[in-house]
Amino acid sequence: MSVLRTAFGRGRRLFVGAALAVTLVAGTGGWAAGTAQTAVTGPPPGAAAFRADRVLGVPLPDPASAGPAAVARFFGTLTDAQRHALVVRHPLTVGNLDGAPVALRYEANSRALKAERARQLSRATDPAGTLQDHRQARKAARRCAELLAPGRRILAFDPRGRGQVAEVYGDLTTAGHTAVLVPGSDIDLGTFDRAKDPYGTPTGMARSLRRELAAQAPGMRTAVIAWAGYTTPVGLGPDAATGRLAEAGAPRLARLLSGLAATGAPAPAVLCHSYGSVVCGLAAPRLGRGALRDLVVFGSPGMRRDSVADLHTAARVWAARDASDWIARIPHIELLGLGHGTDPVSAAFGARRVPAERAVGHTGYLVPGTDSLRAFAAIVLGRYGAVR
Incomplete structure (x- = not known):
């Protein structure tokens, strides 16, 4: 039985x-x-370059392994000038780095969005691209411009996928x-x-x-x-x-x-x-x-x-x-x-x-x-x- x-x-x-x-x-x-999607995983874009950067004379936290609490402690040791330097050099990484100061992430993502908009506008006129490529690039550039509107606070921006x-x-x-x-x-x-x-x-x-x-x-x-x-x-x-x-x-x-x-x-x-x-x-x-x-x-x-x-x-x-x-x-x-x-x-x-x-x-x-x-x-x- x-x-x-x-x-x-x-x-x-x-x-x-x-x-x-x-x-x-x-x-x-x-x-x-529905169509199968490839998940975006892992650390923020540019993590390897951020990890290897020695511009401050000290090791930077590894975005792939450092927890948000460790990231927060690290940024707490920096001066405003040092924080700004990291934003300028690594906007995509800092903008997506959980544990980084919120206002710093807003600044970093603004820079990242401007850079992505410029990249897409360049693609939109690239003679090597197709008409469809140009249309998609113009659409992406408009999307970035919309997110850059005054008053918007972008806590994270990742153009991958x-x-x-x-x-x-x-x-x-x-x-x-x-x-x-x-x-x-x-x-x-x-x-x-x-x-x-x-x-x-x-x-x-x-x-x-x-x-x-x-x-x-x-x-x-x-x-x-x-x-x-x-x-x-x-x-x-x-x-x-x-x-x-x-x-x-x-x-x-x-x-x-x-x-x-x-x-x-x-x-x-x-x-x-x-x-x-x-x-x-x-x-x-x-x-x-x-x-x-x-x-x-x-x-x-x-x-x-x-x-x-x-x-x-x-x-x-x-x-x-x-x-x-x-x-x-x-x-x-x-x-x-x-x-x-x-x-x-x-x-x-x-x-x-x-x-x-x-x-x-x-x-x-x-x-x-x-x-x-x-x-x-x-x-x-x-x-x-x-x-x-």
């Missing part, structure tokens, strides 16, 4: 796994709906309450702040949350980081159904949060949308105490964890899903590499529920006037009694 039970169990798991694959393919129009970027709304150095927004699929340098479906973009979500924070706590100093710092899936193909890109993105998110802690920012509430919640689920166990205060997932396909306990975090964990979100139709299992596990809004997972009765669809959670947006802001402000 035990042999029969074992065989039946294996057969049932294979059947469920096959059903999951069929459901995902049918629900997305086939694997062709589809491009990554992080932007701060508010003053991160004086904020008493902070939040980090982690997006899901189809977000990159080009779609970071697209006009279409704005509340499904990092910038649209961040701006809406910041306005709600100001409405709930006038005069309170807050900051919201829109973080598109990992390679996201494109479409709803195999990348969205597996954890491969989330596993590559989780260390990057953990390093960002550790870097904020190292520079003295208060522990943030991290709000994770859709596939971004998979990244957050894998990043949470990597974080030390004080790097994360609240973890909020919404429109989540799962976190690749069976329960809140499996996140190994002291942070409060919250979950929201509105009734019209199509993500509810995705099977919440993980088998043979497909799927992301237990539904975070289920009682079995154990997260605190966030109301989302007025939210509509998969990207409607931060639309002004929704109960989910009000609740998210209350969580960021630590007003947990207001979340009903």
Whole structure:
């Protein structure tokens, strides 16, 4: 009998796994709906040159191995002139170096964006390029110009791959309450702040949350980081159904949060949308105490964890899903590499529920006037009694 039970169990798991694959393919129009992405991993661009530079007469921290706390200590020993010298010589590296002073990163990324814009404008007139090359280069140059607009605070900029970027709304150095927004699929340098479906973009979500924070706590100093710092899936193909890109993105998110802690920012509430919640689920166990205060997932396909306990975090964990979100139709299992596990809004997972009765669809959670947006802001402000 035990042999029969074992065989039946294996057969049932294979059947469920096959059903999951069929459901995902049918629900997305086939694997062709998404294309496989190459994840950007490792240290910031130019790390080798930065590590080898002896302009200051002392070894510089290795971006590939030095933790954010060590980076913060190193920059704390430098004069303003020495810091500026590193920005001039290594803007891409300093601009993406978690643990470096925030204002220095803004300056470095401004320089990096100007250099990238110049490079793309040169490509746009290169006679060796095709017409398509020229169009893509002009588009990239315009993107850089948009990010260079006065008042924008770019915390990270990496042109590799589809491009990554992080932007701060508010003053991160004086904020008493902070939040980090982690997006899901189809977000990159080009779609970071697209006009279409704005509340499904990092910038649209961040701006809406910041306005709600100001409405709930006038005069309170807050900051919201829109973080598109990992390679996201494109479409709803195999990348969205597996954890491969989330596993590559989780260390990057953990390093960002550790870097904020190292520079003295208060522990943030991290709000994770859709596939971004998979990244957050894998990043949470990597974080030390004080790097994360609240973890909020919404429109989540799962976190690749069976329960809140499996996140190994002291942070409060919250979950929201509105009734019209199509993500509810995705099977919440993980088998043979497909799927992301237990539904975070289920009682079995154990997260605190966030109301989302007025939210509509998969990207409607931060639309002004929704109960989910009000609740998210209350969580960021630590007003947990207001979340009903």
